[in-house]
Amino acid sequence: ICACLVGSEMCIRDRYKNIDLVRLRADKVFLWSTNSASQEEKQERSKKDMSVEAQKAKQVIIDEIKEKLDGAQSAVVIDYMGITVAEADAMRKKLREANVDYTVYKNTLVKRAIEGTEFAGLADVLEGPSAIAISKEDATAPARVLNEIIKDYKKMEFKAGVVEGTVFDKDGIQSIADIPSRDVLIAKFMGSIQSPVSKAVRTFQAIADAKAEA
Numbered sequence: 001i002c003a004c005l006v007g008s009e010m011c012i013r014d015r016y017k018n019i020d021l022v023r024l025r026a027d028k029v030f031l032w033s034t035n036s037a038s039q040e041e042k043q044e045r046s047k048k049d050m051s052v053e054a055q056k057a058k059q060v061i062i063d064e065i066k067e068k069l070d071g072a073q074s075a076v077v078i079d080y081m082g083i084t085v086a087e088a089d090a091m092r093k094k095l096r097e098a099n100v101d102y103t104v105y106k107n108t109l110v111k112r113a114i115e116g117t118e119f120a121g122l123a124d125v126l127e128g129p130s131a132i133a134i135s136k137e138d139a140t141a142p143a144r145v146l147n148e149i150i151k152d153y154k155k156m157e158f159k160a161g162v163v164e165g166t167v168f169d170k171d172g173i174q175s176i177a178d179i180p181s182r183d184v185l186i187a188k189f190m191g192s193i194q195s196p197v198s199k200a201v202r203t204f205q206a207i208a209d210a211k212a213e214a
Contacts, residue, residue, distance in 0.1 A: 058109060065113035068101055073139040076161035076173055077122055078146055080104065081129045083155050091149050095133060098141045104131045121167035125159040139163050140179050147177035 069075060083091070095102045107126040114120050122132075133142035143161060150156050158170040158177075168176065 061105065061109050062113045065105060065110055066117075068103075068134050069114065069117065069119055072119075072134050072136050074142055074161060074163040075119055075122065075132055075134045076142040076146060077125055077130055077132050077159040078150075079129055079157050079159055080131045081156070083153060087153055087155075091153075094149060095142075095145055098145045099135060099137050100142050100145060101134045102131060118165045119162050122160055122162060130159065140176055143173050143177035144179065147174070 080088070092102050107130055110126055110130070110132065111123045114122060133146055135141045140163070143158070143163070146156075146158070150158075158173045160170060161168050161173040161176070163173075163176055
């Protein structure tokens with residue numbers, strides 16, 4: 001009888017041990033599952049936070065482009081492929097001297113910035129390497145200065161542009177680039193006025209001299 005009781009007790013203990021082991025394993029599985037879910041949630045939150053920050057950063061750039069285009073006389077898009085860093089720096093300097101802003105932006109951000117504006121027509125050429133030159137003072141300055149640089153470097157080419165609200169393709173921008181600056185036009189105009197006046201003055205002086213001799 002004693003042997004049976006001892007055997008039964010051992011059997012019961014073994015069963016409880018097995019139950020405890022099952023519970024322990026179940027707890028570990030539950031704990032691992034909980035930790036795994038927690039890690040996934042953290043990763044998901046982290047991705048969302050990064051996405052929000054990235055969107056904010058993009059919006060800052062879009063707003064910057066909009067501000068530059070607000071009230072701009074013209075904007076010209078070029079393919080800047082092939083120029084060196086030194087050439088790019090020299091080009092920016094020349095454009096700054098002409099009060100022209102030159103910047104390379106992501107095409108997608110420029111497209112979003114020009115939606116619903118008079119510059120929306122540039123969206124079609126915003127593929128591949130693109131830079132945009134903007135002037136708020138002289139409508140022909142971006143095309144004219146860039147044209148001089150293109151001739152010097154023998155690199156890059158016009159894509160398109162908007163001048164005083166009108167969209168021009170690359171040939172149209174090339175034509176605008178050949179127009180002299182306002183200062184040059186004024187100088188030529190003043191020269192054309194002064195030339196007849198000077199001739200008239202010389203004529204009158206010659207008449208006066210002739211009369212004095214008589």
